[in-house]
Amino acid sequence: MAAEARRKVPHVLTVAGSDSGAGAGIQADIKACAAAGVYCSSVVTALTAQNTVGVQGIHPVPEDFVAEQLRSVLSDMEVDVVKAGMLHSGSVVEVLCSSLKEFPVRALVVDPVMVSTSGDMLSAPSTLAVYCNKLLPLADIVTPNLKEASALLGGCSLKTVADMRSAAKLIHNLGPRNVLVKGGDLADSSDAVDVFYDGEECHELHGSRVITRNTHGTGCTLASYIAAELAKGSPMMQAVQTAKSFVESALCYSKDLIIGNGLQGPFDHLMKLKNHVSSFAQKPLFNPDCLLLYAVTDSGMNKKWGHSITDAVKAAIEGGATIIQLRDKEAETRDFVEAARSCIAICRPCGVPLLVNDRVDVALASDADGVHVGQSDMPAHLARSLLGPGKIIGVSCKTPAQAEQAWADGANYIGCGGVFPTNTKANNLTVGLDGLRAVCMTSKLPVVAIGGIGPGNCRSVMEISVPNLKGVAVVSALFDRECIATEARRLRSILLDVPLTAQ
Ligand SMILES: Nc1ncnc2c1ncn2[C@@H]1O[C@H](COP(=O)(O)OP(=O)(O)OP(=O)(O)O)[C@@H](O)[C@H]1O
Numbered sequence: 089m090a091a092e093a094r095r096k097v098p099h100v101l102t103v104a105g106s107d108s109g110a111g112a113g114i115q116a117d118i119k120a121c122a123a124a125g126v127y128c129s130s131v132v133t134a135l136t137a138q139n140t141v142g143v144q145g146i147h148p149v150p151e152d153f154v155a156e157q158l159r160s161v162l163s164d165m166e167v168d169v170v171k172a173g174m175l176h177s178g179s180v181v182e183v184l185c186s187s188l189k190e191f192p193v194r195a196l197v198v199d200p201v202m203v204s205t206s207g208d209m210l211s212a213p214s215t216l217a218v219y220c221n222k223l224l225p226l227a228d229i230v231t232p233n234l235k236e237a238s239a240l241l242g243g244c245s246l247k248t249v250a251d252m253r254s255a256a257k258l259i260h261n262l263g264p265r266n267v268l269v270k271g272g273d274l275a276d277s278s279d280a281v282d283v284f285y286d287g288e289e290c291h292e293l294h295g296s297r298v299i300t301r302n303t304h305g306t307g308c309t310l311a312s313y314i315a316a317e318l319a320k321g322s323p324m325m326q327a328v329q330t331a332k333s334f335v336e337s338a339l340c341y342s343k344d345l346i347i348g349n350g351l352q353g354p355f356d357h358l359m360k361l362k363n364h365v366s367s368f369a370q371k372p373l374f375n376p377d378c379l380l381l382y383a384v385t386d387s388g389m390n391k392k393w394g395h396s397i398t399d400a401v402k403a404a405i406e407g408g409a410t411i412i413q414l415r416d417k418e419a420e421t422r423d424f425v426e427a428a429r430s431c432i433a434i435c436r437p438c439g440v441p442l443l444v445n446d447r448v449d450v451a452l453a454s455d456a457d458g459v460h461v462g463q464s465d466m467p468a469h470l471a472r473s474l475l476g477p478g479k480i481i482g483v484s485c486k487t488p489a490q491a492e493q494a495w496a497d498g499a500n501y502i503g504c505g506g507v508f509p510t511n512t513k514a515n516n517l518t519v520g521l522d523g524l525r526a527v528c529m530t531s532k533l534p535v536v537a538i539g540g541i542g543p544g545n546c547r548s549v550m551e552i553s554v555p556n557l558k559g560v561a562v563v564s565a566l567f568d569r570e571c572i573a574t575e576a577r578r579l580r581s582i583l584l585d586v587p588l589t590a591q
């Protein structure tokens with residue numbers, strides 16, 4: 089086969105123990121990577137006899153043979169990311185560290201597995217020092233649960249999110265580049281809260297807590313899914329968010345499964361996929377440049393001018409709109425889904441994403457490209473867990489704090505405004521160009537400006553010269569006009585005319 093025809097597959101190597109019940113360990117890692125669409129090789133460090141009741145036995149693999157497996161895989165198979173799980177002894181940890189020095193990889197994810205959720209010890213107490221001194225300094229991220237975080241810090245008690253925040257910072261001092269303290273076991277918490285610290289800022293990642301007994305292996309799965317996303321090229325925070333959303337989704341899908349008689353059942357990583365193959369296996373696809381000329385439809389205006397929704401969308405695209413949002417506050421659900429489907433049939437062949445305003449259910453039912461939600465709509469993290477990582481989520485924000493939250497919730501972009509007063513949205517507070525600039529300056533996400541923008545002022549908006557301001561969103565300037573295509577063309581030519589340095 090010609091060299092250029094060969095496809096490099098993202099590759100995660102898991103170095104972990106086998107769980108005979110297949111809920112955790114190597115088996116969870118391989119299933120999680122498969123769900124993420126990534127190749128997974130496996131170096132087995134120990135066999136465990138384990139089920140939903142607990143761990144009945146451990147049969148360690150001799151260090152020399154762990155080393156031999158590592159050499160076999162790393163010397164041959166172009167591994168992108170290594171994920172370390174159960175490492176039962178200090179010598180196994182040392183073997184891994186020296187293999188990584190001999191065969192460096194792009195990233196190392198360390199799940200410091202020490203105690204199983206059933207309370208059984210999975211690693212000798214003497215391993216702790218080697219972990220801290222040798223492995224953690226090599227890690228791009230370490231993902232302790234509450235008990236493990238406490239063990240890494242010499243046994244302090246961790247009971248609150250504030251404790252998790254301090255623990256994340258202290259563990260960061262041990263050398264890993266990022267720390268995720270997992271709160272799956274946090275008592276009295278209705279959310280599943282994890283704390284992420286990148287050495288500069290601490291973020292609370294909130295997910296919904298799924299009520300189920302089937303949580304065995306969530307930690308292994310989370311770490312492997314992070315490794316898989318890193319192997320595909322995602323930045324760290326995005327990898328963590330996608331992984332968390334996958335775990336929640338898989339738990340939700342298999343919350344009523346009955347496997348085994350013990351207290352903690354496994355979940356099915358791939359069941360969700362049987363319904364949603366494309367949603368999780370696909371790499372997140374969002375090009376911020378599509379925010380340049382963002383057209384938001386308005387059913388009232390279409391009625392006034394006698395435009396059908398499909399004609400309006402066709403005309404906007406013909407004039408150069410780069411993304412469409414269907415906004416209809418009154419439509420019956422059935423009609424809204426139907427309209428979304430017809431518009432997708434127009435948008436998709438043109439490569440123009442179609443988003444649905446507010447209605448995650450309509451976006452799901454019509455297989456739209458995503459949703460745009462406001463501050464009082466469904467929280468973006470919930471929309472993300474329902475839609476999966478492959479869909480686009482935008483959030484309306486007026487302040488830097490809202491923009492920060494949208495980012496932590498896994499949104500793709502921010503709509504900031506109203507920049508100027510508008511009739512489309514009654515009683516909407518305006519933020520002005522200064523408010524827009526303040527949000528853009530602090531937002532880690534790309535921003536589209538909205539509110540009272542048209543051909544007369546879109547230039548002044550783009551000229552605030554902040555790199556992540558990617559475009560303008562318009563309603564009346566397009567749809568409250570007789571010829572939508574002409575108006576879109578006019579706007580587009582102005583936007584394209586703004587010097588690139590100012591964009
Ligand atoms: N019931 C739940 N609903 C939603 N998310 C959960 C639930 N339980 C755990 N999680 C999430 O799963 C991930 C793993 O966290 P957890 O604290 O359970 O790890 P762990 O104890 O290492 O798991 P295990 O040892 O069983 O593999 C975290 O992102 C956590 O928030």
Ligand SMILES: Cc1ncc(CO)c(N)n1
Pocket residue numbers: 104105106107112113114136138173174201203204205210304305306307308
């Ligand atoms: C083999 C193995 N690795 C990790 C865990 C932690 O869930 C487990 N229970 N078993």
Ligand SMILES: [Mg+2]
Pocket residue numbers: 201233307308
């Ligand atoms: Mg764990």
